[in-house]
Amino acid sequence: xxxxxxxxxxxxxxxxxxxxxxxxxxxxxxxxxxxxxxxxxxxxxxxxxxxxxxxxxxxxxxxxxxxxxxxxxxxxxxxxxxxxxxxxxxxxxxxxxxxxxxxxxxxxxxxxxxxxxxxxxxxxxxxxxxxxxxxxxxxxxxxxxxxxxxxxxxxxxxxxxxxxxxxxxxxxxxxxxxxxxxxxxxxxxxxxxxxxxxxxxxxxxxxxxxxxxxxxxxxxxxxxxxxxxxxxxxxxxxxxxxxxxxxxxxxxxxxxxxxxxxxxxxxxxxxxxxxxxxxxxxxxxxxxxxxxxxxxxxxxxxxxxxxxxxxxxxxxxxxxxxxxxxxxxxxxxxxxxxxxxxxxxx
Amino acid sequence: xxxxxxxxxxxxxxxxxxxxxxxxxxxxxxxxxxxxxxxxxxxxxxxxxxxxxxxxxxxxxxxxxxxxxxxxxxxxxxxxxxxxxxxxxxxxxxxxxxxxxxxxxxxxxxxxxxxxxxxxxxxxxxxxxxxxxxxxxxxxxxxxxxxxxxxxxxxxxxxxxxxxxxxxxxxxxxxxxxxxxxxxxxxxxxxxxxxxxxxxxxxxxxxxxxxxxxxxxxxxxxxxxxxxxxxxxxxxxxxxxxxxxxxxxxxxxxxxxxxxxxxxxxxxxxxxxxxxxxxxxxxxxxxxxxxxxxxxx
Numbered sequence: 001x002x003x004x005x006x007x008x009x010x011x012x013x014x015x016x017x018x019x020x021x022x023x024x025x026x027x028x029x030x031x032x033x034x035x036x037x038x039x040x041x042x043x044x045x046x047x048x049x050x051x052x053x054x055x056x057x058x059x060x061x062x063x064x065x066x067x068x069x070x071x072x073x074x075x076x077x078x079x080x081x082x083x084x085x086x087x088x089x090x091x092x093x094x095x096x097x098x099x100x101x102x103x104x105x106x107x108x109x110x111x112x113x114x115x116x117x118x119x120x121x122x123x124x125x126x127x128x129x130x131x132x133x134x135x136x137x138x139x140x141x142x143x144x145x146x147x148x149x150x151x152x153x154x155x156x157x158x159x160x161x162x163x164x165x166x167x168x169x170x171x172x173x174x175x176x177x178x179x180x181x182x183x184x185x186x187x188x189x190x191x192x193x194x195x196x197x198x199x200x201x202x203x204x205x206x207x208x209x210x211x212x213x214x215x216x217x218x219x220x221x222x223x224x225x226x227x228x229x230x231x232x233x234x235x236x237x238x239x240x241x242x243x244x245x246x247x248x249x250x251x252x253x254x255x256x257x258x259x260x261x262x263x264x265x266x267x268x269x270x271x272x273x274x275x276x277x278x279x280x281x282x283x284x285x286x287x288x289x290x291x292x293x294x295x296x297x298x299x300x301x302x303x304x305x306x307x308x309x310x311x312x313x314x315x316x317x318x319x320x321x322x323x324x325x326x327x328x329x330x331x332x333x334x335x336x337x338x339x340x341x342x343x344x345x346x
Numbered sequence: 347x348x349x350x351x352x353x354x355x356x357x358x359x360x361x362x363x364x365x366x367x368x369x370x371x372x373x374x375x376x377x378x379x380x381x382x383x384x385x386x387x388x389x390x391x392x393x394x395x396x397x398x399x400x401x402x403x404x405x406x407x408x409x410x411x412x413x414x415x416x417x418x419x420x421x422x423x424x425x426x427x428x429x430x431x432x433x434x435x436x437x438x439x440x441x442x443x444x445x446x447x448x449x450x451x452x453x454x455x456x457x458x459x460x461x462x463x464x465x466x467x468x469x470x471x472x473x474x475x476x477x478x479x480x481x482x483x484x485x486x487x488x489x490x491x492x493x494x495x496x497x498x499x500x501x502x503x504x505x506x507x508x509x510x511x512x513x514x515x516x517x518x519x520x521x522x523x524x525x526x527x528x529x530x531x532x533x534x535x536x537x538x539x540x541x542x543x544x545x546x547x548x549x550x551x552x553x554x555x556x557x558x559x560x561x562x563x564x565x566x567x568x569x570x571x572x573x574x575x576x577x578x579x580x581x582x583x584x585x586x587x588x589x590x591x592x593x594x595x596x597x598x599x600x601x602x603x604x605x606x607x608x609x610x611x612x613x614x615x616x617x618x619x620x621x622x623x624x625x626x627x628x629x630x631x632x633x634x635x636x637x638x639x640x641x642x643x
Binding site: 052054073074075079080081085087088089090091100104148 | 546548556
């Protein structure tokens with residue numbers, strides 16, 4: 001277990017034409033579950049690979065447990081990585097896959113066996129030890145990959161989208177297990193994903209990356225409720241935050257906070273007329289699409305009404321909606337960064 | 347409604363197959379049938395009339411000590427060549443996939459032996475292995491391994507002649523094996539090698555535990571091609587030693603050629619050549635089976 005830190009990390013490709021990582025400072029505390037979240041190509045996987053030692057940064061440093069490991073090869077870093085493809089050794093049995101890192105470390109045979117059995121037990125793959133990877137299901141492969149990472153008791157776990165090869169149903173249960181598993185082991189974990197649901201569900205903290213830069217780091221609630229800029233605001237949340245231009249600013253509010261006016265109890269509310277053009281029913285919620293006015297420029301927004309709201313709303317009519325004033329967020333229109341709030345009146 | 351010929355899959359299939367079928371019948375099937383017919387006859391250059399003689403050619407071939415010597419040589423030639431070709435091919439393949447400065451030059455040099463015509467390259471080899479003017483001997487003399495005026499007579503001594511033949515053949519086939527194995531190496535997902543790196547495996551452990559097992563099916567195919575090619579090849583023997591000295595480098599292919607074409611005994615030449623067929627068939631089946639068993643994906 002250890003603190004992982006990157007300082008001023010820069011990674012350029014193709015002679016500096018591609019900035020995969022563009023000056024990142026980030027640290028994951030001892031035993032913390034840090035999720036790197038961002039769209040594809042944002043540099044999150046490159047960042048993870050740099051921590052693993054598979055990429056050498058153009059400049060900047062990687063520290064594990066307070067020690068600079070920037071120029072050290074992967075095996076000197078005591079990190080374990082789970083790849084998106086799991087990267088199991090296809091010609092080796094499950095047992096041989098899991099024991100491989102221990103053999104590379106020169107652990108004596110009896111201890112190797114004991115550790116493999118312990119890891120297999122923990123992940124419930126004991127009966128599979130004699131099989132080859134091709135005889136396993138996706139979920140089983142993922143467990144084997146985790147066991148292989150776990151067995152050497154590394155200082156840091158690096159997980160690169162380990163759930164993306166599983167089907168939707170399995171993904172939910174695997175996510176649950178991953179969280180429980182990390183809780184038991186208590187190892188510092190850095191987890192890369194482009195899936196905000198995974199990020200929100202798993203992370204102690206989330207680092208949102210875009211174009212090689214960290215846009216915001218914080219606990220899931222904070223990143224969701226108080227996005228640092230319009231990128232974070234629209235990348236996280238489904239549907240994303242509504243942004244309405246108004247006098248050099250953007251007024252932002254989450255779809256679930258835009259409700260029919262009679263359902264907003266707060267006295268400090270901002271009411272807006274919504275010209276509804278489409279209503280969708282999605283797993284219990286109603287998504288109401290329409291154009292708002294009054295609050296700013298006319299903008300198409302979406303409202304998400306929970307099933308407890310049973311106000312009748314039909315496409316084609318204009319209905320009065322409202323947002324609790326405390327839920328409004330303001331951004332600078334040019335920089336996209338958070339800006340001072342303004343009074344909108346009711 | 348008219349049907350065009352391109353809509354009729356059955357007709358089209360035959361149309362497309364026809365050129366290769368014709369080619370195989372003309373250049374593989376008919377010589378093969380001819381060989382069987384000749385092997386059972388007394389056809390010779392002097393008397394081309396066909397008389398059926400049954401297995402008499404085979405009896406005479408099996409009574410000939412040169413045949414057995416050629417058979418033994420063929421196995422030695424093929425066996426040693428294949429081991430060297432596979433090992434060197436793997437080493438060269440690693441160099442071909444590696445990323446370093448000036449790799450284009452190394453790649454060019456590696457592929458050069460394969461692209462050079464045999465007739466051209468064998469002239470330089472004949473000079474390199476010349477009985478008196480061999481530069482190899484000159485270098486050995488320079489470093490004191492050979493006394494002044496001493497020569498090794500590369501192609502004149504049985505052991506050295508076989509060594510020379512094998513060396514030239516290995517030199518010629520290794521680039522092909524390297525390219526085939528390079529394809530196998532490139533096909534290994536990068537993730538797997540990186541996983542092994544992060545798991546703490548060093549270069550040699552990655553090489554022997556991950557890469558070599560994963561290229562094994564491809565290497566086996568390369569070995570199959572190489573073995574069949576080597577078993578039936580007489581180019582190097584013909585150019586360097588013509589089977590000599592005293593049949594020390596005679597292989598079945600060259601022996602069949604000398605008997606059947608140069609010696610004029612077409613029947614016996616065909617019988618020697620046919621003897622290769624069941625051996626190659628067995629080898630091909632064996633290797634393909636092994637490949638299927640070690641298929642890893």
